Amino acid sequence: MFKNQLPIIRYYMMNLYTPPKRLSKIGESATLKAAEKARELRAKGVDVISLDVGEPDFPTPKPIIEAAYRALNDGLTKYSQSQGLIELRETISDNLRRLYGIEYLPNEIIITPGAKMGVFYALTAILDEGDEVIIPTPAWPSYFDITKFAGGNPVEVRTGENFELLPDIIDSLVTEKTKALLLNYPNNPTGVLYDRRDLERLAEVVERRNLLVISDEIYCRLVYDGEFIPFSKISEMRDRTITVNGFSKAYSMTGWRLGYIYGPKNIIKEILKVQQQTATHPPTFIQKAAVTALNDCENYVKEMVKEFKFRRDIVYKGLKEMGFKVQKANGAFYFFPNAEDVYSEPEKFSEHLLEKAAVNTTPGTGFGKGYEKYFRISYATSREKIEEAILRMKRFLNLH
Ligand SMILES: Cc1ncc(COP(=O)(O)O)c(C=O)c1O
Secondary structure (H helix, E strand, O other), rough: OHHHHHHHHHHHHHHHHHOOHHHHHHOOHHHHHHHHHHHHHHHHHOOOOOOOOOOOOOOOOOOHHHHHHHHHHHHHHHHHOOOOHHHHHHHHHHHHHHOOOOOOHHHEEEEEEEEHHHHHHHHHHOOOOOOOEEEEEOOHHHHHHHHHOOOOOOEEOOOOOOOOOHHHHHHHHHOOEEEEEEEEEEOOOOOOOOOOOHHHHHHHHHHOOOEEEEEEEEOOOOOOOOOOOHHHHOOHHHEEEEEEOOOOOOOOOOHOOOEEEEOOOHHHHHHHHHHHOOOOOOOOOHHHHHHHHHHOEEEEEEEHHHHHHHHHHEEEEHHOOOOOEOOOOOOOOOOOOOOOOOOOOOOHOOOOOOOOEEOOOOEEHOOOOOOOOOEEOOOOOHHHHHHHHHHHHHHHOOOO
16 A cells, blocks of 8 residues: 555655755765765675775774763763864964964864865855855865855866966966865875975965965875975965864874864854854864874874875885876875876776776766866775785786
8 A cells, every 4th residue: 555655755755845956056975976886896795995085094093082082971062162162272273383383363263073064164154156266176076066055166277287286377267256266285186285386376376366265284294295384374375364174184083073274363253153053063072082182192193194105105106017197196195197098998997997806996077177087096095905906906907
């Protein structure tokens, strides 16, 4: 009886709900979708090696976990200030001074439920309907969708052959609708880090064109060569920059959902409204545990960076041996090779590699227009798995 009614129920549900236009513009997360495919194969018993996830494979450092337990037992189970625990904001403020020599007061910082939410807050707080956001590509796929969700239009600008920023081209794309530039370095998916000269040349355009900058610095602690310079530290950029950061990558705290934003007080005040009317704040005991991350876990970060650097070198060597055109990554845990010179159907490289060699990478399509022949490798997995994955790739390419 009930079974017979299903088509009728379905018909009514379809009529009851049509997604709003705002949602029809955005899609599923391309990176999460790629990981999902591997999960499905694994469920069927295939021994898939995942080089797709943007998540450190290390456990969250023990002192952070113990601090969270303590915080729960101490009763930190109630609301905190909506801007975030003052103790954590003070610790972040101290850290920014100690690590980079930049000064942000606790009231210029907001604790957010992850960096992704930080990007959403920042864009929501600055965009009017139809405003444009310039996004150098390849870029983390969520930037495009979050910009649209916040009412803006993403304007893609390609980087150079070595994924370097091209300030003149950025300059030429600025219109009266351009509100902001969205930067990310060390970069996902390329691992590229910009140096002072790159940043100063860009800052000149930002200043002259009167733009705001959202600088996503989530990978700032994962740097293997060169120096990380926060964009807000570049001359005249402090008042124009909203920086997004978080605990996911540096402290292997992806599931804890904790990030932070800092920037000019007038913008932070607006962003706080968005947090107050949505998340309220991230969980109080998790904020408390993050104080321990910043104060007591420097040795864990250093060890993790050492290991990532080692793996980066293995992957780089392997990719070069296979003949890939690839830019050496200075940070984060990704490479973004071009499959063109190595595989006859470069657009299908990722798909075929998964099907025939059980190695999952992320296809380049989601990272911006014109990157169909590229793919992203994440080396946030063990050395053994990386070495096995390289062997499988070589076999897939008939190089062994
Ligand atoms: C560039 C970039 N920004 C932000 C995030 C999201 O970080 P969180 O886990 O803190 O939301 C990621 C995660 O992959 C990322 O790659």
